[in-house]
Amino acid sequence: MKSFKHLLVAFFLFVFTIARADEGMWLPLFLQQLNEKQMKGMGMKISAKDIYNINSGSLKDAIVSFGGFCTGEVISSKGLVLTNHHCGFDAIQNHSTLERNYIRDGFWARNLSEEIPNQGLFVTFIVRIEDVTKQALNGVTKTMSESERQSAIDKNIAGLRKDNKRETYQDNFVRPFFEGNQYFLFVTETYRDIRLVGAPPSAIGNFGKDTDNWMWPRHTGDFSMFRIYAGKDNKPAPYSTDNVPYIPKRSLSISLDGVSEGDFTMVFGFPGRTTQYLPSPAVDQIMTVNDPAKIAIRDKALAVIDGFMRKDEQIKIQYAAKYASISNAWKKWQGEVLGLNSTNAVGKKKAYEADFQKRVNTNPQWKTEYGNLLGDMESHYSALKPYGYARDYYTEIVSKIELFTIAAQLNALITAYEKDGENGFKQRLPVTKNALEGLYTEYSPVVDQQLFEALMEMYVKDQDKKYVSPMLIEWLNGDMNGFKKLAAKVYDATPLDDSKATMKMLEKPAAELVAELKNQQVIRLYQDLLKTYQAEVQSKLGEINGNINKLQRTYMQAQMEVMKEKKFYPDANSTLRVTYGKVKGYNPRDAVKFDFYTYLDGVMDKYKPGDYEFDVPEKLRSLFISKDYGQYGSKGKMPVCFIAMNHTTGGNSGSPALDAYGNLIGLNFDRVWEGTMSDINYDPSICRNIMVDIRYVLFIVDKYAGAGHLVKEMKLVHPKKK
Numbered sequence: 001m002k003s004f005k006h007l008l009v010a011f012f013l014f015v016f017t018i019a020r021a022d023e024g025m026w027l028p029l030f031l032q033q034l035n036e037k038q039m040k041g042m043g044m045k046i047s048a049k050d051i052y053n054i055n056s057g058s059l060k061d062a063i064v065s066f067g068g069f070c071t072g073e074v075i076s077s078k079g080l081v082l083t084n085h086h087c088g089f090d091a092i093q094n095h096s097t098l099e100r101n102y103i104r105d106g107f108w109a110r111n112l113s114e115e116i117p118n119q120g121l122f123v124t125f126i127v128r129i130e131d132v133t134k135q136a137l138n139g140v141t142k143t144m145s146e147s148e149r150q151s152a153i154d155k156n157i158a159g160l161r162k163d164n165k166r167e168t169y170q171d172n173f174v175r176p177f178f179e180g181n182q183y184f185l186f187v188t189e190t191y192r193d194i195r196l197v198g199a200p201p202s203a204i205g206n207f208g209k210d211t212d213n214w215m216w217p218r219h220t221g222d223f224s225m226f227r228i229y230a231g232k233d234n235k236p237a238p239y240s241t242d243n244v245p246y247i248p249k250r251s252l253s254i255s256l257d258g259v260s261e262g263d264f265t266m267v268f269g270f271p272g273r274t275t276q277y278l279p280s281p282a283v284d285q286i287m288t289v290n291d292p293a294k295i296a297i298r299d300k301a302l303a304v305i306d307g308f309m310r311k312d313e314q315i316k317i318q319y320a321a322k323y324a325s326i327s328n329a330w331k332k333w334q335g336e337v338l339g340l341n342s343t344n345a346v347g348k349k350k351a352y353e354a355d356f357q358k359r360v361n362t363n364p365q366w367k368t369e370y371g372n373l374l375g376d377m378e379s380h381y382s383a384l385k386p387y388g389y390a391r392d393y394y395t396e397i398v399s400k401i402e403l404f405t406i407a408a409q410l411n412a413l414i415t416a417y418e419k420d421g422e423n424g425f426k427q428r429l430p431v432t433k434n435a436l437e438g439l440y441t442e443y444s445p446v447v448d449q450q451l452f453e454a455l456m457e458m459y460v461k462d463q464d465k466k467y468v469s470p471m472l473i474e475w476l477n478g479d480m481n482g483f484k485k486l487a488a489k490v491y492d493a494t495p496l497d498d499s500k501a502t503m504k505m506l507e508k509p510a511a512e513l514v515a516e517l518k519n520q521q522v523i524r525l526y527q528d529l530l531k532t533y534q535a536e537v538q539s540k541l542g543e544i545n546g547n548i549n550k551l552q553r554t555y556m557q558a559q560m561e562v563m564k565e566k567k568f569y570p571d572a573n574s575t576l577r578v579t580y581g582k583v584k585g586y587n588p589r590d591a592v593k594f595d596f597y598t599y600l601d602g603v604m605d606k607y608k609p610g611d612y613e614f615d616v617p618e619k620l621r622s623l624f625i626s627k628d629y630g631q632y633g634s635k636g637k638m639p640v641c642f643i644a645m646n647h648t649t650g651g652n653s654g655s656p657a658l659d660a661y662g663n664l665i666g667l668n669f670d671r672v673w674e675g676t677m678s679d680i681n682y683d684p685s686i687c688r689n690i691m692v693d694i695r696y697v698l699f700i701v702d703k704y705a706g707a708g709h710l711v712k713e714m715k716l717v718h719p720k721k722k
């Protein structure tokens with residue numbers, strides 16, 4: 001009986017380790033030490049050195065941070081870069097006009113001379129990563145205040161960055177890891193002549209739009225292609241017609257064999273931000289306070305905008321990008337709450353914390369140092385609660401009302417004048433003009449007035465009066481009693497909701513303009529909202545967050561010391577990471593099971609002629625009918641997307657999905673809705689990343705767009721037919 005019990009325990013431990021095998025965003029330089037064995041156990045056929053090696057070419061030399069917000073990978077010996085359609089979208093939009101609508105129709109350069117430069121776009125390679133914890137924390141003591149600590153570290157980092165050997169065309173930066181317990185230095189090379197090579201029409205690249213976003217089953221060909229250009233010496237160089245295609249140290253080979261359920265995959269890229277080490281009260285707060293508050297505000301905002309977009313073609317175009325971006329996080333947060341609930345994340349955290357506390361209590365030194373940690377965190381998070389809610393209310397609401405964004409721009413102009421006189425004004429003016437021009441192209445005063453009416457009501461009614469602007473209350477108590485009246489009066493009285501009037505106003509002499517702006521009712525209101533927020537929320541929030549940061553840092557350190565058998569990975573912070581896991585379907589709720597692959601058949605099932613989200617281009621329909629899939633089809637079908645257990649987040653968009661040999665098999669672009677809580681608590685049962693199959697990408701490039709010359713640049717392989 002006893003040995004049976006032992007067996008049972010061993011079995012559960014085994015299952016537990018296996019299940020957790022997919023969690024984590026690992027630093028490439030520690031793969032050999034921490035992960036290689038497990039990766040090989042899961043089917044990987046290459047070594048950690050093939051992934052990251054600073055002495056000879058490795059896979060990492062094919063991975064770039066794309067513009068600082070997405071990931072891209074080099075897929076040809078001529079510097080061709082693959083990323084998502086939604087990552088390249090800005091570039092695609094910038095080159096589009098009514099006559100040449102690349103968003104609607106797609107774009108393909110037929111040769112190098114047709115590739116289009118993109119001002120401001122860059123890609124960054126990581127040359128090497130170094131642990132500089134000792135140097136960064138040199139002279140830091142336990143008794144220092146948080147600000148003393150930070151300035152000591154900043155000084156150390158400045159020295160480190162200066163002393164670190166690098167070439168003139170390289171740069172470096174240092175980032176904190178594990179809540180500031182460790183520091184790493186990154187040496188980088190940034191190329192700034194990045195040209196657009198091709199993009200499919202939105203009906204393919206963003207098929208399913210907001211309805212399908214964050215959802216599985218998915219049928220989106222979310223990709224676009226760029227090319228890195230370098231100086232004649234192959235080094236970074238500013239844009240020039242003399243520049244030539246960059247010859248990479250490494251480019252990815254592409255597998256045409258697809259994946260089967262259970263196959264090993266890894267994703268290599270730049271995940272942006274996660275918070276995996278929050279204690280249970282913090283997770284509970286996100287689920288019950290912050291996410292619901294933000295969701296409720298966006299519910300209202302989206303309903304208002306949607307109402308107009310449905311009736312008005314012009315507004316539909318103007319607000320499409322804004323709507324997509326508001327809806328992206330709104331939908332993610334809903335999935336997050338759902339997933340945290342369904343996997344009992346708080347309960348699991350509590351059990352983990354109980355175990356932690358029990359272990360701490362057995363060791364006198366731990367007990368003195370860490371004994372009260374969980375309790376302290378609980379009381380600080382509880383102090384944070386009202387301020388966190390007020391912060392969400394302020395930032396969500398003020399940022400959704402465009403008239404306030406306009407007021408904020410003009411307020412910055414006022415501040416510049418009051419601080420630095422004519423000179424300050426002159427410096428700021430072009431920035432303001434530029435920002436306003438951008439704002440007004442995607443602005444409708446009619447929509448905005450209704451947003452103001454709906455959201456100001458929430459601002460006043462749904463939070464503690466302490467945090468509400470006194471000026472607004474006064475107005476509401478006066479002749480603007482009622483939110484409809486308030487909105488009408490504010491918008492009637494201001495010239496700022498009209499772009500022409502505002503731009504004309506900006507031509508006035510500084511002193512006159514500033515006096516006039518300061519008299520503007522909306523600007524006065526904006527200033528009062530801001531002042532109230534700063535005085536009643538922001539300062540207190542800063543103080544509490546400072547305390548929390550310190551506690552979280554200690555908690556991180558304590559966990560690493562106390563939970564010895566656990567392998568820890570640092571939260572995402574937009575630095576290069578590897579995550580790995582198996583290709584697998586999932587079971588989102590009772591009686592529902594999702595398969596791991598989608599096919600072009602599914603695109604056709606969703607097809608709605610003329611629909612804004614689900615239209616399918618004619619040519620794609622005829623390729624489907626003739627089953628003309630060339631070398632890209634599989635058993636008479638065209639694979640489109642697949643899912644796996646890789647632990648990814650925002651910023652991993654455009655990241656390569658690699659097979660056991662390091663060949664490119666897909667392009668990461670999303671996660672499944674039920675599993676978006678992996679940012680807070682990864683759970684192997686429902687957390688899946690979504691990738692577009694590389695064969696679908698190549699099929700679109702070759703068969704749909706007729707850009708087969710690009711495929712000829714690539715190295716196609718058949719690892720499964722060896």
Ligand code: ARG
Nearest residue numbers: 086209210213214324328670
């Ligand atoms: N959900 C993905 C991400 O977080 C894709 C967003 C772009 N696609 C869209 N339909 N809005 O970025």
Ligand code: GLU
Nearest residue numbers: 649650651652653669670
């Ligand atoms: N679409 C996300 C991005 O733009 C990736 C999806 C995710 O958050 O996992 O980075």
